Amino acid sequence: xxxxxxxxxxxxxxxxxxxxLLEHILADAPESDEIARPPRLLQAxxxxxxxGGKRLRPFLVIESAAIFGGSALAARRVGAALECLHCxxxxxxxxxxxxxxxxRRGQPTVHIAFDEATAILAGDGLLTxxxxxIAAPETPLADREKTQLVLALSxxxxxxGMVGGQALDxxxxxxxxxxxGIVTLQAMKTGALIRFxxxxxxxxxxxxxxxxxxxxxxxxxxxxAFQIADDLLDLTAxxxxxxxxxxxxxxxxxxxxxxxxxxEWAEAxxxxxxxxATALLxxxxxxxxxxxxxxxFVAQRKN
Amino acid sequence: xxxxxxxxxxxxxxxxxxxxLLEHILADAPESDEIARPPRLLQAxxxxxxxGGKRLRPFLVIESAAIFGGSALAARRVGAALECLHCxxxxxxxxxxxxxxxxRRGQPTVHIAFDEATAILAGDGLLTxxxxxIAAPETPLADREKTQLVLALSxxxxxxGMVGGQALDxxxxxxxxxxxGIVTLQAMKTGALIRFxxxxxxxxxxxxxxxxxxxxxxxxxxxxAFQIADDLLDLTAxxxxxxxxxxxxxxxxxxxxxxxxxxEWAEAxxxxxxxxATALLxxxxxxxxxxxxxxxFVAQRKN
Numbered sequence: 001x002x003x004x005x006x007x008x009x010x011x012x013x014x015x016x017x018x019x020x021l022l023e024h025i026l027a028d029a030p031e032s033d034e035i036a037r038p039p040r041l042l043q044a045x046x047x048x049x050x051x052g053g054k055r056l057r058p059f060l061v062i063e064s065a066a067i068f069g070g071s072a073l074a075a076r077r078v079g080a081a082l083e084c085l086h087c088x089x090x091x092x093x094x095x096x097x098x099x100x101x102x103x104r105r106g107q108p109t110v111h112i113a114f115d116e117a118t119a120i121l122a123g124d125g126l127l128t129x130x131x132x133x134i135a136a137p138e139t140p141l142a143d144r145e146k147t148q149l150v151l152a153l154s155x156x157x158x159x160x161g162m163v164g165g166q167a168l169d170x171x172x173x174x175x176x177x178x179x180x181g182i183v184t185l186q187a188m189k190t191g192a193l194i195r196f197x198x199x200x201x202x203x204x205x206x207x208x209x210x211x212x213x214x215x216x217x218x219x220x221x222x223x224x225a226f227q228i229a230d231d232l233l234d235l236t237a238x239x240x241x242x243x244x245x246x247x248x249x250x251x252x253x254x255x256x257x258x259x260x261x262x263x264e265w266a267e268a269x270x271x272x273x274x275x276x277a278t279a280l281l282x283x284x285x286x287x288x289x290x291x292x293x294x295x296x297f298v299a300q301r302k303n
Numbered sequence: 304x305x306x307x308x309x310x311x312x313x314x315x316x317x318x319x320x321x322x323x324l325l326e327h328i329l330a331d332a333p334e335s336d337e338i339a340r341p342p343r344l345l346q347a348x349x350x351x352x353x354x355g356g357k358r359l360r361p362f363l364v365i366e367s368a369a370i371f372g373g374s375a376l377a378a379r380r381v382g383a384a385l386e387c388l389h390c391x392x393x394x395x396x397x398x399x400x401x402x403x404x405x406x407r408r409g410q411p412t413v414h415i416a417f418d419e420a421t422a423i424l425a426g427d428g429l430l431t432x433x434x435x436x437i438a439a440p441e442t443p444l445a446d447r448e449k450t451q452l453v454l455a456l457s458x459x460x461x462x463x464g465m466v467g468g469q470a471l472d473x474x475x476x477x478x479x480x481x482x483x484g485i486v487t488l489q490a491m492k493t494g495a496l497i498r499f500x501x502x503x504x505x506x507x508x509x510x511x512x513x514x515x516x517x518x519x520x521x522x523x524x525x526x527x528a529f530q531i532a533d534d535l536l537d538l539t540a541x542x543x544x545x546x547x548x549x550x551x552x553x554x555x556x557x558x559x560x561x562x563x564x565x566x567e568w569a570e571a572x573x574x575x576x577x578x579x580a581t582a583l584l585x586x587x588x589x590x591x592x593x594x595x596x597x598x599x600f601v602a603q604r605k606n
Binding site for chain 2: 142
């Protein structure tokens with residue numbers, strides 16, 4: 001990081017780069033093996049992805065890879081794949097049968113801007129595209145790393161990870177999970193992809209098993225911090241700040257650790273998680289400086 | 304094939320083997336990297352997959368791999384992955400916002416047996432699981448073949464393939480595509496996965512580029528025959544034979560080649576396609592005997 005660049009500037013610059021790459025990947029022209037790209041579906045996929053997000057997950061992939069000297073282009077492409085996957089989950093999560101949200105980042109959600117069937121297919125298309133991007137010849141990685149990334153991503157995203165967490169979340173209104181249930185739900189629904197982002201940087205750099213496990217653990221910790229910060233925001237922020245409906249989880253009576261233990265506990269827990277994350281990265285010294293800042297950012301974000 | 308085994312028996316035996324493998328993969332116990340498997344979602348995924356289908360696509364993977372001496376276990380696992388992907392597309396296709404079907408193979412569809420949100424997530428979980436199965440260490444293939452399979456499957460299943468075809472299909476009631484439009488729609492919606500099934504057998508056997516292209520072309524041809532046979536059945540069969548609502552496409556005014564050119568043309572075209580498929584496989588001699596039978600079966604199936 002050049003001395004004049006703040007963390008926020010760096011995050012914004014990385015996000016702009018990922019946005020450009022996603023623009024390129026979701027361009028009109030079909031890739032070699034494709035028969036055709038139906039324009040309206042492509043538009044819906046673009047609407048779901050090219051929405052000015054912070055691109056936190058790709059940022060984590062890129063900065064994790066930088067620690068181990070991984071290919072920057074490979075990291076950007078894996079980051080773009082992960083962002084497609086993350087955005088598919090938002091498109092499906094917003095559907096009437098799920099969270100039934102009309103707004104996302106201040107814009108109409110995909111099923112509002114298009115229609116419900118198109119939103120289902122756009123989500124399916126984005127999920128599928130994530131694996132396409134990793135495996136594609138344009139991603140400069142050995143087949144060994146590609147296979148490991150596909151496996152780690154599918155585990156993080158599937159029934160044993162994010163999708164399973166969404167199912168637990170749907171059931172939470174009725175089931176009212178206790179503390180351990182909430183921890184599991186959140187580790188799956190939100191944590192698994194953030195954990196993958198950090199682990200992916202090590203995988204694509206062909207880092208050692210020890211490094212990979214360390215980055216995985218780092219990802220778990222900041223994933224948990226991310227969720228607690230989210231729950232704090234949901235309690236305190238308003239819709240204008242969030243770009244989406246606020247207080248919705250609380251109104252539905254979904255349990256959070258913040259609701260269970262209070263705001264003071266949450267703030268102390270965030271500090272503890274930042275400390276733990278920082279200690280984990282100590283062996284990497286200055287090379288991990290950006291990720292330490294990322295841990296602070298995730299825990300202290302205001303929107 | 305032992306001399307006493309008919310094609311239908313062989314198809315049934317293969318289907319039973321794939322069913323067992325899918326049972327094993329969709330068992331209660333989580334795989335190593337998974338946090339947990341929410342039971343209700345798992346049940347919905349099982350409902351969507353373990354439904355006594357013919358398992359035609361896995362059959363094509365297995366028999367295509369047998370031509371090139373590929374690993375039978377690898378072929379079964381890739382077949383199981385493809386079946387998960389095929390079944391996810393049915394689960395989502397049946398949703399109220401899509402085709403709105405209550406019955407599938409004589410059983411309630413996933414959103415009827417469970418609920419709409421669970422059906423969306425079960426589909427997402429099955430799609431994700433398909434890539435998990437290919438990349439998993441239990442699939443005895445080199446990383447090179449795994450990467451090629453992931454790429455070919457994601458292209459066949461994504462916006463440039465099946466999902467794009469579903470989008471075109473949704474628009475067909477309004478757009479009323481002409482002959483070329485119908486051919487493209489069907490090549491994407493139905494053809495792409497059947498094409499992948501045949502190509503996958505060559506990929507997983509590390510066959511030559513020429514063999515791979517030949518099998519891909521064979522898959523395209525029988526995919527087209529499959530769709531024409533399907534359109535013929537939709538015109539002539541009743542719901543009891545099909546296990547789903549009959550005449551639905553015609554009732555919605557969706558164009559098919561059969562509707563455009565008539566029943567006689569369709570039967571002649573099926574004969575032509577069988578001949579073309581048979582000629583393509585001639586270089587493989589007796590090793591391709593089962594696939595030649597499969598081409599006949601696909602074109603002449605009665606349900």
